[in-house]
Amino acid sequence: MNWLNTAFVLGAAFLAVFWEAAFGGVRYLVGAQVDLLPPLMVYASLCTGMTTVASLAVCGGLWFDSLSANPLGVSILPLFVVGLAIHLKHELILRDQTFAQLVLGLGASAAAPLLTLLLLLSMGRNPMLGWGTLWQLVVLGAGGAVATPIWFHLFGWLQHTLVHHRAVESSFRPDREIRRGRG
Amino acid sequence: MLKRPHYIALGLVVLLTLLVLNLPSQTAARFRLGIGSLFLPLFGLAASTQQVTDAAGDAALPRRELLKRNDSLRRENEQLRLQALQAQETANENTRLRQLVGWQRQTPWKLKLAKVVLREPANWWRTVQIDLGSRDGLRVNLPVLTMDGLIGRISSVSFTRSQVVLVGDPNCKVSARVENEARDLGVIGASGPLDTEFVELGYLSRNANLKPAQNVTTSGEGGIFPKGIPIGKIVDVQNTEARVKLAANLSALEEVWVMFP
Numbered sequence: 001m002n003w004l005n006t007a008f009v010l011g012a013a014f015l016a017v018f019w020e021a022a023f024g025g026v027r028y029l030v031g032a033q034v035d036l037l038p039p040l041m042v043y044a045s046l047c048t049g050m051t052t053v054a055s056l057a058v059c060g061g062l063w064f065d066s067l068s069a070n071p072l073g074v075s076i077l078p079l080f081v082v083g084l085a086i087h088l089k090h091e092l093i094l095r096d097q098t099f100a101q102l103v104l105g106l107g108a109s110a111a112a113p114l115l116t117l118l119l120l121l122s123m124g125r126n127p128m129l130g131w132g133t134l135w136q137l138v139v140l141g142a143g144g145a146v147a148t149p150i151w152f153h154l155f156g157w158l159q160h161t162l163v164h165h166r167a168v169e170s171s172f173r174p175d176r177e178i179r180r181g182r183g
Numbered sequence: 184m185l186k187r188p189h190y191i192a193l194g195l196v197v198l199l200t201l202l203v204l205n206l207p208s209q210t211a212a213r214f215r216l217g218i219g220s221l222f223l224p225l226f227g228l229a230a231s232t233q234q235v236t237d238a239a240g241d242a243a244l245p246r247r248e249l250l251k252r253n254d255s256l257r258r259e260n261e262q263l264r265l266q267a268l269q270a271q272e273t274a275n276e277n278t279r280l281r282q283l284v285g286w287q288r289q290t291p292w293k294l295k296l297a298k299v300v301l302r303e304p305a306n307w308w309r310t311v312q313i314d315l316g317s318r319d320g321l322r323v324n325l326p327v328l329t330m331d332g333l334i335g336r337i338s339s340v341s342f343t344r345s346q347v348v349l350v351g352d353p354n355c356k357v358s359a360r361v362e363n364e365a366r367d368l369g370v371i372g373a374s375g376p377l378d379t380e381f382v383e384l385g386y387l388s389r390n391a392n393l394k395p396a397q398n399v400t401t402s403g404e405g406g407i408f409p410k411g412i413p414i415g416k417i418v419d420v421q422n423t424e425a426r427v428k429l430a431a432n433l434s435a436l437e438e439v440w441v442m443f444p
């Protein structure tokens with residue numbers, strides 16, 4: 001059911017990008033919009049394969065940039081680098097632990113925008129930067145840290161509900177049951 | 184350690200990124216438009232949900248309250264009509280005087296109302312998207328304002344939507360004039376990432392005599408923004424720079440006016 005998981009991840013990325021562009025309430029409360037793609041990338045890199053990680057980076061990055069003033073394609077590489085870095089160590093990470101999810105979400109959500117900003121600056125663009133950017137990175141990191149376990153729970157529930165589980169064969173056979181007692 | 188599939192994936196993603204980033208601007212714009220149009224069903228859904236919520240809110244409003252509001256709006260309308268009559272008289276007088284002096288005739292502003300449908304998802308730009316596009320006659324660099332003042336200019340146009348780059352974004356510079364005796368000129372530039380209310384007014388002359396509470400309007404120089412659109416008020420001055428509090432509230436944009444020359 002690998003393709004179904006990939007479809008879930010891409011569907012979630014699509015909705016996440018729309019949410020970020022359509023609802024700006026978080027930005028007006030705390031001064032920065034939380035990015036839900038890096039936490040999703042943490043889930044994808046720990047629980048799915050390389051194809052899903054690459055698909056999420058490409059589709060998520062393109063969707064994000066199409067609704068933003070970013071040059072088209074600039075968000076792809078930072079997302080993929082974050083995903084690849086986690087995927088390389090995924091066998092060593094206790095992915096079911098909430099603390100591990102929080103820490104990875106925090107790191108990924110701070111690293112992805114930083115890499116994007118570096119890429120923008122190296123392309124000669126002039127994004128809005130200042131001391132406030134540090135606060136925005138803190139908000140992005142904290143928001144991503146909270147969002148990561150939520151994605152894990154959501155996908156766990158989706159898998160449990162929608163994915164067919166193989167029936168475990170039991171060695172018990174009623175016709176071979178030893179009947180005890182008389183009669 | 185990187186294995187072969189990792190190298191292949193990394194190579195493909197880097198190649199694709201370079202390819203997309205180096206697309207010619209027109210192709211990139213079409214590509215962006217195509218990808219952005221995938222979200223159209225969600226726009227429709229969000230708009231319908233908003234309409235249903237508004238309709239439910241309207242239905243819940245008591246009749247007495249509606250009558251009260253109607254009465255207040257009627258009075259306001261009468262006052263505004265009187266003011267409009269007065270303004271028309273002044274405009275006629277202005278036209279006559281301009282003809283006498285031989286100055287060029289001023290054309291009245293043509294405005295079109297638009298709804299803000301999306302906000303910038305990235306934290307390092309300041310843009311919004313509106314529900315008017317090239318089918319409504321919009322084109323790049325048209326000024327956008329609210330009843331309070333200037334908010335920005337159109338930066339890109341698709342068939343049904345347009346992107347507005349807001350005042351304070353590094354890509355929206357505005358030539359401004361301070362309403363004091365010297366009529367000092369300056370340029371509204373970028374603001375800090377967290378400052379949505381304030382912008383910097385720079386490139387002022389050393390002899391500029393600026394004081395807090397002086398109004399700042401567009402100067403008409405630069406060829407994009409017509410003269411006289413309110414931008415904001417000066418709050419503090421440092422050497423050849425001043426901080427300006429914007430007249431329009433950029434955090435609460437719902438409906439905006441696009442100005443046609």
